[in-house]
Amino acid sequence: MSLQLVWNNEQDVHNISDELISQLMQVLYKAGEAENVTDGEVALTFVDDAQIHELNLEYRGIDRPTDVLSFAMNETVDEELDIVYELEEDEELDDIPDVLGDIIISVNRAQAQSEEYGHSLEREIGFLFVHGFLHLLGYDHQDEASEAEMMGKQEAVLAQVGLTR
Template identity: 55%
Template sequence: MSIEIEFIQEYEPELSEELLALLRQVLEEAARTEEVEGELTVTFVDNERIHELNREYRGIDRPTDVLSFAMNEEGEEEMEIFLDEEMDDMPNMLGDVIISIPKAQEQAKEYGHSFEREMGFLAVHGFLHLNGYDHETEAEEREMFGRQEEILNRVRLTRE
């Protein structure tokens, strides 16, 4: 499975190349596990920006840790009208994952694990949302969080 990942750093200071390589490894493992090919963008922001996005798109007036904006939402029949054989060569645009760096730092301390572990968790969490997972019910939460742990364990990004 092949996945193209673009990292956009809107947060200062920028994340290290080592952390970006780790996040790439985590997301590549998530794509293999889910048997998904495509492209996604991961943007790193501050609490003010994610608060703004959370308010605008979810109607929740507070910062959050991660937001996902899927490009391939189920039920978008109108897009199927435009799909034909020529579009088979087009990349599968999975969507965008937005991560708040200050929120990730805060949660890493709160949960007593590394910043790297928290960033990996948030990246996988966002990726799984792009691929139809949710945690609205207990059963959905068990499935999604179980899948996250499976992926993180495979790249040895375990809880400390």
């Protein structure tokens, strides 16, 4: 399987450990397996409430922080910029990963929600990550049926990697 996780930490609320990243890789593999997605790259960025608030306002017009944002690369927007990728001398076009999209998680929100729901921060971040991943694949939760479908898929993946409540 060549699903890849590229991550970046832009907050100082919580230390992002190697163990957490390993768990999130497992989450990605299990979610990809469940959805028959075996190739691609997911970019994950950890931010604080101020940063996600700004992004939520800019991209969704919602003037408050949120827990997770997903930006799928397979969505098209009229104002979308062309991405130019220069190949290295020994690189083939097939070597470029299929970028599935970006997931941005507010560690502040994840911490508050983990306390509210009575489970670990790692479990909450795992939940937000798989939730974001499903959004990258086109899932949504605009009605009860689609929300129930997403919730079932999320809980199944989290149970497989031991991130239960």
